[in-house]
Amino acid sequence: MDSRVAKRYARALFAAALKENILASVEDDLNGIEDAFGRDPRFRAFLFSPATAAEDKLTLVERVFSDRVTALTMHLLRLLLDKRRETELPLVRLEFIRLRRQHDQIVYVEVASAVPLTEAEKAAIVTKIERGTARRAETEFKIDPSLIGGVRVEYDNFVLDGTVRGSLKRMRERLVYDLLRQT
Amino acid sequence: MSSQKQSISSGALIGMAILGLGLMAGGYYISKEVHIGFLEDLAKQGIPLDLGKTISAIGVFLIVLPLLRLFYFNPLGDAITNRTSELENTFSEAESLRQEMQKMKSDYEQRLNATEARAREEIQAQIREAQNMRQSLMAEASAKADEFLKKAQEEIAMEKERVLVDLRLGVVDMTLQATERILGENVDDAKNRKLIQEFIDTAEVKQ
Numbered sequence: 435m436d437s438r439v440a441k442r443y444a445r446a447l448f449a450a451a452l453k454e455n456i457l458a459s460v461e462d463d464l465n466g467i468e469d470a471f472g473r474d475p476r477f478r479a480f481l482f483s484p485a486t487a488a489e490d491k492l493t494l495v496e497r498v499f500s501d502r503v504t505a506l507t508m509h510l511l512r513l514l515l516d517k518r519r520e521t522e523l524p525l526v527r528l529e530f531i532r533l534r535r536q537h538d539q540i541v542y543v544e545v546a547s548a549v550p551l552t553e554a555e556k557a558a559i560v561t562k563i564e565r566g567t568a569r570r571a572e573t574e575f576k577i578d579p580s581l582i583g584g585v586r587v588e589y590d591n592f593v594l595d596g597t598v599r600g601s602l603k604r605m606r607e608r609l610v611y612d613l614l615r616q617t
Numbered sequence: 618m619s620s621q622k623q624s625i626s627s628g629a630l631i632g633m634a635i636l637g638l639g640l641m642a643g644g645y646y647i648s649k650e651v652h653i654g655f656l657e658d659l660a661k662q663g664i665p666l667d668l669g670k671t672i673s674a675i676g677v678f679l680i681v682l683p684l685l686r687l688f689y690f691n692p693l694g695d696a697i698t699n700r701t702s703e704l705e706n707t708f709s710e711a712e713s714l715r716q717e718m719q720k721m722k723s724d725y726e727q728r729l730n731a732t733e734a735r736a737r738e739e740i741q742a743q744i745r746e747a748q749n750m751r752q753s754l755m756a757e758a759s760a761k762a763d764e765f766l767k768k769a770q771e772e773i774a775m776e777k778e779r780v781l782v783d784l785r786l787g788v789v790d791m792t793l794q795a796t797e798r799i800l801g802e803n804v805d806d807a808k809n810r811k812l813i814q815e816f817i818d819t820a821e822v823k824q
Binding site for chain 1 (some may be wrong): 631793796813824
C-alpha cells in the first residue's frame with residue numbers, strides 16, 4: 435500500500451474534522467469500521483476485492499455505515515471507493531490517530547507485563563511517563579507471559595525494558611559481543 | 618690466305634692431272650712402241666718389267682691423286698676439322714656446364730649449410746623458449762598451488778572459527794534457555810511485583 439496516499443487522505447480528513455470540531459467522532463467512526471473489518475473478514479474481503487464493482491461496494495457501505503458514522507466519515511468512504519483507494523482505509527485511520535495525538539500533545543504508550551498490573555502500578559507508570567514527556571498519555575496495557583517478569587514500556591521511539599526476558603536478551607547480546615570480540 | 622692456298626692447290630692439281638695424262642699417254646706409247654734391250658734382258662731372266670705401263674701407272678696416279686684429294690681428302694679433312702671443332706665446343710660447353718654445376722653445387726652446399734645453421738639456431742631457440750616456458754609454467758603452477766593451499770588453509774581456519782563461534786553461541790543460547798526456564802518457574806507474583814516496582818522507581822523517561 436502507498437502510505438503517502440493514505441497520509442494525504444488522513445491530513446485532509448483531520449483538517450476537516452478539526453474544523454468541524456468532530457475529531458473524536460471521526461476517530462470513533464474509523465475505529466468502528468476497523469472493528470467491523472476485524473469481526474467479519476468476509477466483509478473486509480468484499481470491500482477490498484478488486485473484482486467487486488465499486489457500485490456494489492458503495493451500496494453496501496451506504497447500507498451498513500450511513501446511519502452509524504458522521505457525514506464526514508461517510509464522505510471519506512465514498513471518496514475512497516470512488517477513487518478505488520478503499521484499501522488505504524486502515525492506514526488512513528492510523529495516520530488520523532497519529533495526527534490527532536500530535537495535535538492534542540498526547541503520547542501513546544504501550545505497557546506490556548507478564549502479569550496484569552494493579553491500578554496503582556498502572557497509575558504510577560502513566561504518571562511517570564506523563565511527567566517525563568510533559569505530555570498526556572494514552573496507554574494500552576498488554577499481558578505477555580513470555581516476558582517472565584517485570585514491565586516493558588514503549589512510547590515514541592523509546593523502549594524502557596524492565597522485563598526478565600529483556601535482561602536475558604541483553605545478557606545474550608553482551609555474551610555474543612564478547613564471543614565475537616574474542617575471535 | 619686459305620683461298621690463295623686453295624687456288625694454288627687447284628693449279629697444282631690441274632698441272633698434275635695434265636702431267637698424269639701426258640705420262641699415261643707416254644707410257645702407253647713406250648709400252649707399245651719402244652723396246653729397251655735392258656728390259657728385254659730382264660724379261661728373259663724372269664723379271665718382266667714394262668716401263669711404259671709403270672709410267673702409265675704413275676700418270677694414272679697423278680690423275681687420280683688430285684681427284685682423291687678434291688673429292689675425298691679435303692671433305693674428309695674438313696669433316697674431321699668440323700668434328701674436332703664440335704667436339705672442342707662440346708667439351709668446352711661440358712666444362713663450362715661442369716664449372717657452373719660445381720659453382721651451383723658450391724652455392725647449394727653453402728645455402729644448405731646456412732639453412733642447417735639457421736635451423737639449428739631456431740631449434741635451439743625453440744628449445745630455450747620451451748624451457749623458459751616450462752619453467753614459467755611450473756613457477757606459475759607452483760604459485761597457484763601455494764595460493765590455493767593458503768586459501769584452503771584460511772578457509773579451514775575460518776570455518777573452524779565459525780563452527781567454534783556457532784558452538785559457543787549454541788552454548789550461550791542453551792544456557793540462557795535453561796536460565797529462562799528456571800526463572801520462569803521461580804518468578805512468582807511477589808517477585809514480579811518487586812520487579813515492577815523497581816522499574817517504576819528506576820526507569821528513566823526521556824522526552
